[in-house]
Amino acid sequence: MTSKNTGVQGMEVQAKTRLLLALWDLGAAKQEVKKGELTKRIVTKSKKVADYQSIFKELEEKGAIAISKKGYSLVSPLGLEVLSEGLKSSDFRFEGAIVGTWTANALLKWIGEINGAVATTASGNGAKSGIKSYDEFKEVALEVYDQLNSDYNLNDLVPIYRIRREVGDRLSRDHFNKWLLEMQENDILQLMAGEMPDMTSDKREDSITIPGAGLRSYAKRLS
Numbered sequence: 001m002t003s004k005n006t007g008v009q010g011m012e013v014q015a016k017t018r019l020l021l022a023l024w025d026l027g028a029a030k031q032e033v034k035k036g037e038l039t040k041r042i043v044t045k046s047k048k049v050a051d052y053q054s055i056f057k058e059l060e061e062k063g064a065i066a067i068s069k070k071g072y073s074l075v076s077p078l079g080l081e082v083l084s085e086g087l088k089s090s091d092f093r094f095e096g097a098i099v100g101t102w103t104a105n106a107l108l109k110w111i112g113e114i115n116g117a118v119a120t121t122a123s124g125n126g127a128k129s130g131i132k133s134y135d136e137f138k139e140v141a142l143e144v145y146d147q148l149n150s151d152y153n154l155n156d157l158v159p160i161y162r163i164r165r166e167v168g169d170r171l172s173r174d175h176f177n178k179w180l181l182e183m184q185e186n187d188i189l190q191l192m193a194g195e196m197p198d199m200t201s202d203k204r205e206d207s208i209t210i211p212g213a214g215l216r217s218y219a220k221r222l223s
Helices: 003-025 035-042 049-062 078-088 101-121 134-151 160-170 173-185 201-205
Strands: 065-067 071-074 189-192 208-210 214-216 218-221
Touching (some): 003 049, 003 071, 003 101, 035 071, 071 078, 134 173, 134 218, 160 201, 173 208
Antiparallel strands (some): 065 071, 189 218, 208 214
């Protein structure tokens, strides 16, 4: 890769990460942020809103953010993962000699929250705590279901792929499938088919397919 291409890539990482950090700091992971609020954060002497259009499109297509006529939302967990990767990237740099107050405060907030998350999810030897039983899975899955349903106003139809991604690597895919189906058998959740407007191949893969019954995209809590 030439130095010119490397420089362009670095600027794209900076702009993308700055945009995502601004959204996260404004609370976009929990509620929609108005376009004007974000504009105040990302517009600088060297950057205009128009400069971010291709980045908005890329992040929306990737599933990291959601865009409506009024504003933007940061889609969890993918949006947070992309932000984390950007902050860790060697291409991420601050522009100019002075760092804006909101940027510095947002980074301090991010570091504080990430450290807190690590502390609560780590065991005594520093490893992430895994889910080892059906009962533990049931408790975690219902907690994630309720949180997603509340945060994103999902009207009691929570996409299964989002539950799977929130649970993350705390258990295998096979155990997730087995125990989710067991929750349906016990009348705790109903796994439902249905068209998903923004369905992609990775979201389909992270949903669940029941042998002889087909794809199930949503979960509905019964108890």
